[in-house]
Amino acid sequence: TLRPTIAVIPGDGIGPEVVAEALKVLKTAVGEHTFEFRHYDLGADHWLATGEVLNDETLAELAEAQAIILGAVGAAPGSTTIPSGLLERGLLLRLRFAFDQDVNLRPSKMYPGVASPLSDAVLDQGLADFVVVREGTEGLYAGNGGTLRHGTANEVATEVSVNTAMGVERVVRYAFDLATRRRGHLTMVHKHNVLVNAGGLWKRIFAEVAAEYPSVTTDYLHVDAATIHLVTNPTRFDVVVTDNLFGDILTDEAAAITGGIGLAPSANINTSRTFPSMFEPVHGSAPDIAGLGIADPTAAISSMALLLDHLGAHEAASRIEAAVTADIIDRGTTKRSTTQIGDAIAALV
Ligand code: NAD
Ligand code: IPM
Numbered sequence: 001t002l003r004p005t006i007a008v009i010p011g012d013g014i015g016p017e018v019v020a021e022a023l024k025v026l027k028t029a030v031g032e033h034t035f036e037f038r039h040y041d042l043g044a045d046h047w048l049a050t051g052e053v054l055n056d057e058t059l060a061e062l063a064e065a066q067a068i069i070l071g072a073v074g075a076a077p078g079s080t081t082i083p084s085g086l087l088e089r090g091l092l093l094r095l096r097f098a099f100d101q102d103v104n105l106r107p108s109k110m111y112p113g114v115a116s117p118l119s120d121a122v123l124d125q126g127l128a129d130f131v132v133v134r135e136g137t138e139g140l141y142a143g144n145g146g147t148l149r150h151g152t153a154n155e156v157a158t159e160v161s162v163n164t165a166m167g168v169e170r171v172v173r174y175a176f177d178l179a180t181r182r183r184g185h186l187t188m189v190h191k192h193n194v195l196v197n198a199g200g201l202w203k204r205i206f207a208e209v210a211a212e213y214p215s216v217t218t219d220y221l222h223v224d225a226a227t228i229h230l231v232t233n234p235t236r237f238d239v240v241v242t243d244n245l246f247g248d249i250l251t252d253e254a255a256a257i258t259g260g261i262g263l264a265p266s267a268n269i270n271t272s273r274t275f276p277s278m279f280e281p282v283h284g285s286a287p288d289i290a291g292l293g294i295a296d297p298t299a300a301i302s303s304m305a306l307l308l309d310h311l312g313a314h315e316a317a318s319r320i321e322a323a324v325t326a327d328i329i330d331r332g333t334t335k336r337s338t339t340q341i342g343d344a345i346a347a348l349v
């Protein structure tokens with residue numbers, strides 16, 4: 001029988017370390033033989049060896065997978081051998097764009113006893129539990145721009161934010177639907193006081209779609225103020241919808257306040273289901289701790305629950321979620337290795 005194929009791109013730095021634990025837990029939840037895993041050794045080493053980041057043939061092969069699991073790609077920020085952005089744009093963003101992964105879903109949840117940098121006064125307000133719906137294929141990430149008079153004192157560098165009515169509407173609609181299945185509140189975050197064109201489009205479409213969802217309460221925050229509310233009153237958020245770059249920044253902050261970047265999962269969803277969706281931790285390749293065996297694999301593991309949910313295996317997804325929750329609540333301040341955390345969660349599935 002033909003088993004569904006899952007493409008696995010462990011990538012760079014701690015990527016392979018956390019992906020190994022994610023696969024361990026995924027296989028524990030659904031059995032060794034439910035999926036066929038096909039590994040792709042892409043990333044820094046592959047580029048150094050071949051000069052290629054992702055060729056069209058591999059892209060076409062990935063398109064046939066049921067889903068993609070990604071660790072992380074990217075070199076240390078100061079690297080002199082690998083140009084900044086080469087792997088990020090050439091692999092990660094290429095996949096998000098080529099596979100039209102319009103919704104970048106990033107849940108954030110505080111658990112009882114959470115190790116949060118927030119003050120007790122803020123934590124006493126309750127446990128924050130919200131989802132950022134980040135647009136995944138447009139905005140400043142579109143790669144629209146360039147430089148004039150490169151390398152001269154008169155150089156001009158531009159990145160143009162691309163926002164389409166279709167692209168904004170589908171992600172806004174997704175966020176409203178999600179809010180109806182949660183606590184019924186949706187916050188739009190943008191910066192329409194300055195970005196009047198893109199912001200104007202977002203504002204208009206948000207209002208139009210809101211009219212179709214009378215049961216969802218809505219509000220709006222400029223992104224700078226949103227960063228304040230995240231640390232002073234995070235329980236006010238249920239679902240947040242925002243553009244690609246604002247969503248990138250807010251979700252690192254959201255991770256930091258809800259237990260750390262090592263806990264934050266994400267799903268890059270192709271909502272039309274024409275192409276595979278991709279599941280990855282929010283964090284990067286963490287070159288500063290790569291190879292030490294101390295990376296927290298929880299984010300990568302939680303991303304497997306998002307993967308199973310997307311593929312309709314809700315019961316197995318819930319088991320992973322419950323195992324992760326139990327482990328997080330239990331972990332206290334004990335230092336454990338990457339494999340110890342993976343083993344502990346697998347034992348709870
Ligand atoms: P990063 O997320 O890799 O690391 C930020 C900080 O968080 C570091 O101190 C790191 O040690 C820590 N951290 C990250 N994940 C952790 C984990 N699982 N457990 C414990 N600590 C963890 O961000 P960065 O340093 O800005 O980026 C490093 C490289 O990764 C860059 O090349 C960047 O472009 C790339 N990147 C890739 C992805 C991706 O592939 N999805 C995402 C973000 C960054
Ligand atoms: C993320 C990362 C990526 C992004 C980078 C590495 C391109 O930071 O997934 O959050 O900005 O989307």
Ligand code: MN
Binds near residue numbers: 248249252282
């Ligand atoms: Mn990011």
